[in-house]
Amino acid sequence: MQRVLLLAIGMFALGFDAYVVAGLLPDIGATFKINASQAGQAVSVFTFCYALAAPVFATLLAGKPMRRILLLALAVFSVGNGMSALASSFSMLLVARAIAGVGAGLFSPLAAAAAASLVSEQKRGRALGMTLGGMSTGTVVGVPLGLIVAEHLGWEGTLWSITALGLLALVGIVIWFPNFPASAPPSLRQRVAMMTNGRVSATVGITLLTSISSLGLYTYIASVLYHLADIDYTTPFLWAWGIGGMIGSFSIGTLIDRTGRPSLLMAGILAIMAFSMFILPLGLPFPVLAYLPFVIWGAMGWASQAPQQHVLLRLQPDHGAAAVALNSSANYLGSAIGSALGGIAMLAGLAPSRLPFAAGCVAMVAFLAQLVVMSREKIKENQGKIKMES
Template identity: 45%
Template sequence: MRKVWLLTLGAFTLGLDAYVMAGLLPVLAADIGTRVSLAGQLVTVFTLAYAVSAPLVAGLFSGARPRLLILAALAVFTLGNGATALAPSLGALLAARAVAGAGAGVYSALSTAAAAALAPEGRRGRALALVMGGMSAGTVLGVPIGVLLAEHTGWRATMWLLTGLGGLALTGLAVLLPQVPAGPAVPVRARLAALTDRALAPVVGVSFLAAVASLGLYTYLAPVLAAAGGVDEVAPYLWAWGVGGVLGSLLVGPLVDRSGPSGPGRPTGRTPADPTGRAVDGGRRIRVLVGGVLVAIVAAQALLPWLAGTALPGAVAALVVWGAAGWALQVPQQHRLLRLSARRGTVALALNNSALYLGSAVGSALGGLALGSGLAPYALPWAAAGVAAVGLLLHVVAGRRARVAAGVSTLGSYEHC
C-alpha cells in the first residue's frame, strides 16, 4: 500500500487545484483587471478540459504503459499550473487552466486504475479510498491554506504552491513508482460501446446525478446557510463538510473490501458458473452499500435547511454526514466499474471521473439559474436532495434489472446442464 501513497500525493494536489480557484477569483480578477464573472470561466475551462481529456486519452492510449502516462499527465498538470502563475492576461490564464485541467483529468483516471492494480488481494477498496481521500484532503486542508496564502502574498503564490506540490509528486513517482500492469488494448468500437453499455451507463449516471446534487450545492453553501440560519461566518461549516469528506473517503474502503467479490461472503451456490457465489453475493452487497450512501446524501441535504434554522450543531452534523457520504460514494462506484468492465476498466473510470466534473459544473450552473429565477437560497438543498433521490431511484431500478438479467442467465445455465 506504500506505493499507493505516492499516487495519493498527486490526488491531494488535484483536489486542491480543483477547488481553490473559486476562492481566488476576487483577488485574481482585481489583479488582471477583469470582472469576477469572466474570471469564473477559469473554473469552467478547467472542469471541461478535465471531463473531456480523461475518457479521450484513456481510450486512445489503452494498452500503453500506465506508469509513463501517469508521469506525463502529472507533468502536464504541473506545467499548466506553472503557466497559470506566470499568465499576464485572461486569455493566457484560460489556456493555462485548460492545460492543467487536461493533465488533471488523465492523471485522476489513471492513478485510480493504478491504485487498484497495485493493491494486494482483498485491499482494492482501501487503495481506491486512499486516492479519493487524497482529493478530499486537498479540499479540506489545501483550499483554506491556499486562500490564506493568496490573501497575504497574492494569488500567484498559491499557484506556485500547486506547481511545487505537483513537482514533488512527479519526482516521487518518477523515482519510486513501479511498473503498473497495463490493461488490454481497447478497440475504438469497444471504447464507444462503453458509453452505451447497459451495465456501465447506470453506474456513471448515478455518479453524475450525485455530483450535481452534492458538489453543485457546495458551491452555494454560504448563501444557503445565511438564508436558513443567519450564518455569517461559513468557514467552520465548510470545514465540517470537508472533514466529513475525508472520513467518508477513508472509512468506506474497508467496507468495500468486505463487501466486494474478493471479500468474505457466504456462498450462495446459485449458479454453476460461480459455484462459490462470491461474485454474485459481493455485487449485491456493493449495491446495498451504494444505496445506503445515497440515502444518507438525500437525508442530510433535505434536513439541512431545517437544522440550520433551528440548531446549528445539527447543521454541522448534517454537513459532516453529507460530506462523508458524498465523497465516500465514489469508492464503491469505482469498484463496481472495475468489476463490471475488467477489459476496459480504465475507460470506465475515466467516464466516471468525467461524469463527476460535468455533474459539478451542471450543478453549479443549475443552482445559479435557480437562485437567479427567484428560488430562496434555503430551498436549494431540497432541490439538491431531489436530484440525489433521482440518482437513488436510478440505482434501485438498475439493480433490479441486473438481478433479473442474472436470473435469466442462471436459468439458461441450468437449461444447458
C-alpha cells in the same frame, strides 16, 4: 500498498486544486470585477476539461508506459496552475484552468486503475479508497490552508502553492514509482460496446447525477452560506465538508471489501446525501448542528466514487483504465454541469438559499435510478437461477 500511497500523494494535489477555487471565488471576482455566478465558471471550465481529458487521453495514450503518462499528467497540471497564478485577465485564467483540468483528468483515472492493479482483488476496495482518500485529504487539509494563504498572499499565492505540490508529486513518481506495464488498449469496437452496455451506462449516468448534485452545490457554498445566514467566513464549513470527505473515502473501501455489495452501498450513500442537503438550511441557526450536514454531505459525496469504480472494474476487467476514465469523466462533467446550472439559475433569479434543496432533489433522482438498476439486477439473477435449476 506503499506504491498506492505515491498515487494518493498526487491525488492530494488534485483535490487541493479542484476544491480550493470554490472558496477563492469571492477574491477572484473582486480581482476581475465580476459577480459570483461568472467567477464560478472558473470551476466549470476546470471540471469540464477534466471530464473531456479522461476518455480522450485514455484512448490516445492507452498502452503507453503508465509511469510516463502519470508524469506527463502532473507536468501539465503544474503548468496550468502556474499559468493560473500569472493570469492577468479572467479569460486568461479560464484558459489556464482548462489546462490544469486536462492534467488532472489524465492523472486521476489512471491513478485509480493503477491502484487497483497493484494489489490483490481482495484489497482492491481499500486501494481505491486510499487513492480517493488522497484527494479528500487534499480537500480537508489543503482547502482551509489555501484560504489562509490567500488571506496573506492573495488567491495567486494559493495557486502557486498548488503548483509546488504538483511538482513535488512529480518528483516522487520519478524517484519511487515502478515502471508499471499498461494494459492493452481496447479497440474502438470494444469501447463502443462498453458505452452501449446498459449496466455500464447506468452506472456512469448515476455518477453524473451524483456529481451534479454534490460538486455543483459545493461550487457556490460561499454564496449559499451568506444568503442563508449572513455567514461570510466559509473556512469552518469547508473543514467540516472535507473532514466528512476523509471519513467517507477512507472507510468506504473497507465496507466494500467486507460486504461485497457496492451497489447497495451506493443506494444508501445517495439517500443519506440527499437528506443532508435538505436539512442543511435547518441546522445553520444552531452552533454545533450547523456543521453536521456538511460533514455528512462531504462523507457521502466522496464515498460515492469507490463503489462505482468497483462495479465498473468488475464489469470491464480487461479494460479497467478505460472504464474508470469513463466514470471519472462523468464525475467531473457533472461538476461542470452543476456549476454552470447553478450560475445560470442564480442569474435567472433563483436565490442561492434554494440551491441545497435543488441539489437534494437531483440526489434523490440518482437514488431512485440506483434502486431501478438494483431491481433489474435482482430480476436477472433470479432468471439465471431459474434457468440453472431447469
